[in-house]
Amino acid sequence: MNKFLFLLSMGLLLFACEPASFRLVANVDQDFAYNFDGVNTFEDEEIITSADVQGWLDEVNPEELKELTIESMAINIRQLDGNNTETVKISGEAEFKGSKMLLFTDVTANLADFTNLTSISKNLDPAEVAKFTLLIEKFIRGTETGDLRVKIYGNSVSTGKNVNIIVFLRIRLNSVSEKFVEVPRFIGKP
Amino acid sequence: MQKHLPWLLASLLFISQTGYAQPLSSLLGKYTSTNGVGYLQPLNNAFSLNFNSGFAHSARVPHNAFRVTLSLETMLSVVPEGSKTFMATTDDYFTPQQTAEVPTIFGSTQGAKVAGDGGTFYQFPGGVGTSYLPLAIPQLSIGGVFGTEVTTRFGAYDAGGDVGKFSYLALGGRHSLSQYMGKSFPVDISIGAYWQKLNWESELQNRPYLSFKSLFFQALIGKSFGVFHLYGGPGYEMGESTMNYTSSSGSSPVDISLNFTEINLMRFTAGMGLNLGPLFISTDYSLAKIQVWHTSIGLNIGKKDRPTYGK
16 A cells, blocks of 8 residues: 555656746737838828737737847838939937937938848947837836837938838837746756 | 647647647747747657657567557657757848857747847747657557568547647558577567658648658567567668648748658667566667657457467
8 A cells, every 4th residue: 555655646746737937939020111202301100009019919918028129120111103312311219208219310221222121220229229128018018108109200312302212110029928837847947 | 829839739748738838839939930940850859759669569479379459658758958959040130140059949948039239139939948758659559460460550639620630640560580580599580660640730721730751660689588578679760740830920920831850760779578468568768869768558469479489
């Protein structure tokens, strides 16, 4: 009987579960399109509500969110009928409750070069990106609410040119969450 | 997030906790390209090694003792430390491109991250943090006729909907070579070949979630000592598998297809067994690029077989 109890105990010990934490990473791509039709200068903005942002990560439980980072920002530019500028300078900023975050400034873009999305991460300001990321994280956690304006603006390098273009902006976020799950003892080792 | 592969992986890992499938889906959320192959290749290797284990429990195939053998084959792959990390390269629009040593699916749960331009970071997911991949499969063998034995494993289950349909079939056989070498030949020698196919599919996706095909050849030499016997020999496996899933972590769904080839190929097996009337138990160890322990417990129904060598 003692042997049986010993074997039973060993079996239960072997198959018993314990909580383990798993580090989960997901890509969250957000695309914005800005349509410009003007002379020399251009400017347009998209308004994103905090509820919109929460929808970006609808599969992530805010309580499990451990870290949010920006993996990349990329743009693509498509020329429209009537455009006769060849090169533009583009800047991007986000504005929330009167506070501005200058994400990138005066990125020189030769329009003929754009066939696909092109990274502009080299042009990002790390401090401003950190502020922007923190704000997005607050939206997701529900500790901040309101409207976020994401603005793209710039000018033609040559003066007197018609700027008829669409600028596509893609921001890729990485959400890192930590999930605790009951698993067998041989799983979940850090 | 991919809906389907988690179920599959949860099944492959033989873990039925409902809560476990969801993290697996997120573990794969990041990998949509070649990194996915590096991340999952060790799982494919261990999976293949497990499935190609346990077809034979001894080197002996009776010449004329018809029998039916029902058994439960349990395997446990031991994942080497080298299979817990791989060199992953950052992709898409992350700059500058970097290569880092990060966890595979068996690796640490902690993941990794690298810093890029302009305050950006590339995050790598962690693994499930384990050194073992268990598997259990029932098996049926019929043989003992002219030194030949046929072995099969099969199973099918249709859960419908997202989970889909699972089907598995293995078929193969062994033939005794020692029967041609005279009754006084001191050991048993047999050769075997086994084919198997596993499919996991759903009407919701026009490609199978998982498709696995394999051929396994094995030669065994062994000797009986009363109720106890020893066996061992080389094996060679070849095959391929494909995992398909749809990643919707980005702004639009992306169909992912990961193709794997087996890397275990050669293996050497050594084992022993005990026959206790109709009951038997055997255990063996195979050394390939991954090690696997196999234990079998089963029932022989039919004519009693006794080796003639040494008599």
